[in-house]
Amino acid sequence: MKIFNYILTLNFFLISVNFYAQEYQRNCKNTNLFEYGIPILRSEDNLNNLFNNFSLLIENGEDVDFLSYEFIGTVKNHRDARKYVNKNFKDLPPFGWVTAFHDNKTGFENNPSPSYSYIRFIKDNQAIDKSEIKEMINTISKEYIHIGDEVFAIDYVIELQKFRHYVFISPTTKKVLLKGNIFGIEIPMTHIEYIMKSKKSTFIENK
Numbered sequence: 001m002k003i004f005n006y007i008l009t010l011n012f013f014l015i016s017v018n019f020y021a022q023e024y025q026r027n028c029k030n031t032n033l034f035e036y037g038i039p040i041l042r043s044e045d046n047l048n049n050l051f052n053n054f055s056l057l058i059e060n061g062e063d064v065d066f067l068s069y070e071f072i073g074t075v076k077n078h079r080d081a082r083k084y085v086n087k088n089f090k091d092l093p094p095f096g097w098v099t100a101f102h103d104n105k106t107g108f109e110n111n112p113s114p115s116y117s118y119i120r121f122i123k124d125n126q127a128i129d130k131s132e133i134k135e136m137i138n139t140i141s142k143e144y145i146h147i148g149d150e151v152f153a154i155d156y157v158i159e160l161q162k163f164r165h166y167v168f169i170s171p172t173t174k175k176v177l178l179k180g181n182i183f184g185i186e187i188p189m190t191h192i193e194y195i196m197k198s199k200k201s202t203f204i205e206n207k
Helices: 022-027 043-057 079-091 130-144 191-207
Strands: 007-010 017-020 030-032 062-076 095-100 117-121 150-158 161-169 186-188
Touching: 030 191, 043 062, 043 150, 043 161, 043 191, 079 130, 079 161, 186 191
Parallel strands: none
Antiparallel strands: 007 017, 007 095, 030 186, 062 150, 095 117, 150 161
16 A cells, blocks of 8 residues: 655745654664765765755755755854844745655555655745744744754755855754755655665666
């Protein structure tokens, strides 16, 4: 049996309509665009993984042109954190995800050619109330960003428009904060297995 799982996430991945089955969520092992790939030995490895994974794992990933990233500094206080979070909400286009994943219970051994598994990013102009945005900014900067966290800026282009997004990385765990992060989508390992099997099948057909 196949279970269609659609996630429609609008406005910086903070408002979501989630049709995940509860059993699917409990059993599925997830990763993300920052952690999958090369081992995370330095904070910068997260960004290198993101740049490599976006076109590989996102169906329309080639529509985003990643230019560069740079280390900005460390978070000195909550006001400092709020400054960068506020820029993320103010300067970036509404950005979200639509996904459909193959049911991991069936397994790829029993069903080696599942009919679907995709992740697509979308732009959406649905507005969020200013008071809600203010509350989101406060929550992220006060509850999830810590003094000493590293700040990196990612420059990228969508539809010939250049944007900058700030991400926060723990200096001890080297983990990227996913909350409020427009690239912080969690990805089931089954999707990656599907992508790799699809590419392998295409390679064999083209030999």
